[in-house]
Amino acid sequence: MDHFHYKNSELSCEDVAVSDIVASVGTPVYIYSTATIVRHYRVFADAFKGLDALVCFAVKANSNQAVLATLAREGAGADVVSEGELLRALKAGIPADKIVFSGVGKTPREMALGLKAGIKQFNIESEAELEALNTVAGEMGLVAPVSVRVNPDVDAKTHAKISTGKSENKFGIPWNRAHSIYARIKALPHVNGKGIDVHIGSQLTELEPFKLAFTKVVELVKELRAKGHDITHIDLGGGLGIPYELGKEAPPSPDAYGKMAREVLAGIDCSLIFEPGRLIVGNAGILVSEMVYEKTSGNKGFYIIDAAMNDLIRPAMYDAYHDIIPVSLAETQDKVSVDFVGPICESSDVFAKDRLTAPLKAGDLIAIKSAGAYGAVMSGTYNTRPLIAEVMVNGSDYAVVRKRQSLEELLSLDSVPDWLTD
Ligand SMILES: Cc1ncc(COP(=O)(O)O)c(C=O)c1O
Numbered sequence: 001m002d003h004f005h006y007k008n009s010e011l012s013c014e015d016v017a018v019s020d021i022v023a024s025v026g027t028p029v030y031i032y033s034t035a036t037i038v039r040h041y042r043v044f045a046d047a048f049k050g051l052d053a054l055v056c057f058a059v060k061a062n063s064n065q066a067v068l069a070t071l072a073r074e075g076a077g078a079d080v081v082s083e084g085e086l087l088r089a090l091k092a093g094i095p096a097d098k099i100v101f102s103g104v105g106k107t108p109r110e111m112a113l114g115l116k117a118g119i120k121q122f123n124i125e126s127e128a129e130l131e132a133l134n135t136v137a138g139e140m141g142l143v144a145p146v147s148v149r150v151n152p153d154v155d156a157k158t159h160a161k162i163s164t165g166k167s168e169n170k171f172g173i174p175w176n177r178a179h180s181i182y183a184r185i186k187a188l189p190h191v192n193g194k195g196i197d198v199h200i201g202s203q204l205t206e207l208e209p210f211k212l213a214f215t216k217v218v219e220l221v222k223e224l225r226a227k228g229h230d231i232t233h234i235d236l237g238g239g240l241g242i243p244y245e246l247g248k249e250a251p252p253s254p255d256a257y258g259k260m261a262r263e264v265l266a267g268i269d270c271s272l273i274f275e276p277g278r279l280i281v282g283n284a285g286i287l288v289s290e291m292v293y294e295k296t297s298g299n300k301g302f303y304i305i306d307a308a309m310n311d312l313i314r315p316a317m318y319d320a321y322h323d324i325i326p327v328s329l330a331e332t333q334d335k336v337s338v339d340f341v342g343p344i345c346e347s348s349d350v351f352a353k354d355r356l357t358a359p360l361k362a363g364d365l366i367a368i369k370s371a372g373a374y375g376a377v378m379s380g381t382y383n384t385r386p387l388i389a390e391v392m393v394n395g396s397d398y399a400v401v402r403k404r405q406s407l408e409e410l411l412s413l414d415s416v417p418d419w420l421t422d
C-alpha cells in the first residue's frame with residue numbers, strides 16, 4: 001500500500017493532504033510517512049525471521065531524530081559513521097549494544113565515545129585504524145569489539161559514485177590482507193575481532209553482486225576458523241536498491257534478498273547484522289516544492305521550482321532519476337515535456353530533463369518522490385539558502401520534525417574578525 005496517494009485528486013501522505021502541510025509550513029519541505037518507514041523496516045526484518053539477525057539502520061540515509069525514534073521503537077539498531085550520528089542514535093533511544101560504527105576515518109575521540117557508550121562493534125577499515133583503536137581502548141582499560149570490513153573486489157553494478165566494494169575504492173581491507181589483520185588483532189590486547197563486515201555499494205538492483213560478496217565472506221569465515229579465529233558474526237552491510245521510476249522493473253524484494261542470503265549463509269552458524277538505509281526510508285519521503293516561473297528557450301520549456309540542488313543533490317550528483325508528480329491532479333490528460341530546474345546558479349541544478357508532465361503554472365505544487373533517503377541529510381546552504389523543514393506524518397497527525405532554518409541563524413554562523421570592523 002502506498003502511503004502517498006491521491007484523495008479527491010489531491011496528493012496525501014497517509015491521511016493528511018500535502019497542501020495542508022504546505023499551507024502551514026511552506027515550501028520547499030520534506031514530508032515523511034511513518035507508516036511507510038515502519039512497513040519497510042518490518043518487511044526487511046521479516047526477511048530474516050528465525051535467524052539471529054540485527055537490522056542496524058544506516059543513519060546516514062536519514063538522520064532525522066523523529067525517523068530514528070520511529071525505528072528505535074521498532075527495535076532497530078543503527079549503523080553510524082560519526083560522533084554526531086552516534087549521539088543521534090543514542091538520543092533516539094537505540095541501545096548502544098545495537099549500534100555499529102562504520103567509516104574509514106574514525107577519530108580517537110569518536111572511538112572513545114563509542115567505547116564509553118558500549119557500542120556493539122567498530123567496523124575497522126585499515127590497519128592504522130586498528131592500531132589507533134587498540135591504543136584508545138588501552139588508555140580506557142577496555143577491549144574494543146571489532147569486525148574487519150573486507151573489500152571483496154566485487155562489482156556492485158551500481159553508479160560509480162556509490163560503489164564501494166571494488167579494490168580501487170577506499171573502503172575496507174584489501175582481500176589479500178584479511179588473514180594478516182586477523183592475526184594482528186589476536187596479538188593486540190585491547191581489541192577483540194570476532195566479526196567480518198562487507199558492504200559493496202548502494203542502490204544495487206541485482207542480487208548477483210551480493211551473492212558473490214557473501215560467498216567470498218563465507219569462505220573467509222571458514223579459512224579464519226581453520227586458523228583458530230573465533231568468528232561468530234557477519235555484518236553484511238546495506239545496499240539493496242529501491243524503485244525510483246514508476247513503471248520500471250523494481251529491484252529484488254527484501255524477501256528475495258533474504259532467501260539468497262539464507263542460502264549462501266546456510267550452515268555457517270554466525271549471527272548476522274544488516275545495515276539497510278535507502279530501503280527503509282527512500283520511498284518514505286517526498287520533497288514538495290512550488291513552481292515559481294515557467295520559461296522557454298528555443299524549443300525547450302523550463303519549470304523553475306523553489307527547491308534546488310542544495311535541498312536534494314542526488315540528480316545533480318549522480319544523475320539520479322526521481323519521479324515528479326503534481327500535488328493537485330489536473331483534469332487534462334495532455335502532457336508537456338519540460339526540464340524541472342531550481343533557482344541555483346549552476347547548470348546542474350536540474351531535477352529532471354525532458355520530463356513528460358501535466359502542464360503546470362506558477363504557484364502549483366509538485367512532489368519529487370523517493371526523497372526520503374540521502375535527501376535532507378545531504379542538503380547544504382549553497383547560494384545562502386537556509387536548510388528546509390522536515391515534516392513527519394502519522395495517520396491524520398503531522399509534526400514539523402525539523403524547523404526550517406532561519407536566515408538569521410544561517411547568517412549568524414559567520415563572524416567577521418576585528419581587523420575588518422575597526
Ligand atoms: C557502510 C555502509 N553501510 C550501509 C550503507 C547503507 O546503504 P544503503 O542506503 O544503500 O542501504 C552504506 C551506504 O552505502 C554504507 O556505506
Ligand SMILES: N[C@@H](CCCC[NH3+])C(=O)O
Binds near residue numbers: 060
Ligand atoms: N548518497 C548516495 C548513497 C551513498 C551511500 C553511502 N555509502 C545516494 O544518494 O544515492
